[in-house]
Amino acid sequence: MTTYVLFAVLFAAFCHASWNALVKFGNDRFFGLVMISFFSGVLAIPALLWFGLPSPEAIRWLILSVLFHIGYTYFLSQAYTHGDLGQIYPISRGSAPLITALLSAILFHELIPLFGLIGILMIISGVVLIAFAGKKFTLNIKGKALFFALCTAFFTACYTLSDGHGARASEDPIVYTLWLFLLNGIVLTIAGVIKYRGALLLGVQQYYRSGLLGGLMQLISYGIAIWAMSQAPIVVVAAIRETSVLFAMFLSIVFLKEKFNMMRVIACTIILGGVLLAKLSV
Numbered sequence: 001m002t003t004y005v006l007f008a009v010l011f012a013a014f015c016h017a018s019w020n021a022l023v024k025f026g027n028d029r030f031f032g033l034v035m036i037s038f039f040s041g042v043l044a045i046p047a048l049l050w051f052g053l054p055s056p057e058a059i060r061w062l063i064l065s066v067l068f069h070i071g072y073t074y075f076l077s078q079a080y081t082h083g084d085l086g087q088i089y090p091i092s093r094g095s096a097p098l099i100t101a102l103l104s105a106i107l108f109h110e111l112i113p114l115f116g117l118i119g120i121l122m123i124i125s126g127v128v129l130i131a132f133a134g135k136k137f138t139l140n141i142k143g144k145a146l147f148f149a150l151c152t153a154f155f156t157a158c159y160t161l162s163d164g165h166g167a168r169a170s171e172d173p174i175v176y177t178l179w180l181f182l183l184n185g186i187v188l189t190i191a192g193v194i195k196y197r198g199a200l201l202l203g204v205q206q207y208y209r210s211g212l213l214g215g216l217m218q219l220i221s222y223g224i225a226i227w228a229m230s231q232a233p234i235v236v237v238a239a240i241r242e243t244s245v246l247f248a249m250f251l252s253i254v255f256l257k258e259k260f261n262m263m264r265v266i267a268c269t270i271i272l273g274g275v276l277l278a279k280l281s282v
Helices: 003-025 029-051 056-082 085-108 114-130 143-169 173-229 234-241 244-255 262-281
Strands: none
Touching: 003 029, 003 056, 003 173, 003 234, 003 244, 029 056, 029 173, 056 085, 056 143, 056 173, 085 114, 085 143, 085 234, 085 244, 114 234, 114 244, 114 262, 143 173, 143 234, 173 234, 234 262, 244 262
């Protein structure tokens, strides 16, 4: 992985943490996610008029990814309803690279070098460590929140692999990304209209600002990630992208007044060491 790709993925991680924080700060998490998906789809339309249709080889991956994103959106909204940002985000994002690595090895027979594997495990360990609250080594999270967070991680791994291989199959990763956001936006907008009906207008008035900003950050974040997965191993990109937890932790400290204790310092050190190892291995 080149340094250019590494810093691009780190910037994508920052954008990802930012739009997740916008979802958590809202009262209705699912509606917030619907609005973000709607605006990311709308923002993709002008570019699609220029780039055109996706390649036939990428269509099956697009369909799979849209289905996986629906599951991801549902379980993420449920997770944020039952748990805090500082708990849900590290668990769901930290577990995803491990599931991605396992599925990649089983389904696609893609293995990574030993140092890369060690780096990924360090990143996962550091990310999950952030979820442990307080001075005592205890995971302060309810059973429902943990279940939804792990389901979110599973669907994250599924759409990551689908999009990674879709970007490789596509003639242009940018075209694939734009169509993914348009289709995902259409599907989730339909789901939002069906679910909210009479309260739709009021919800739009309340969430359109955060939806527009979140949609832009989502488009940039995952667009960069999909491009990076066409340039470097999918599992490594997925793991480094989870440094977004560091940015989420920073946001929770600044805006939610959470404490920055020694355990979090150790977690940050482990994550940064893992990123360095993963970068040097490929």
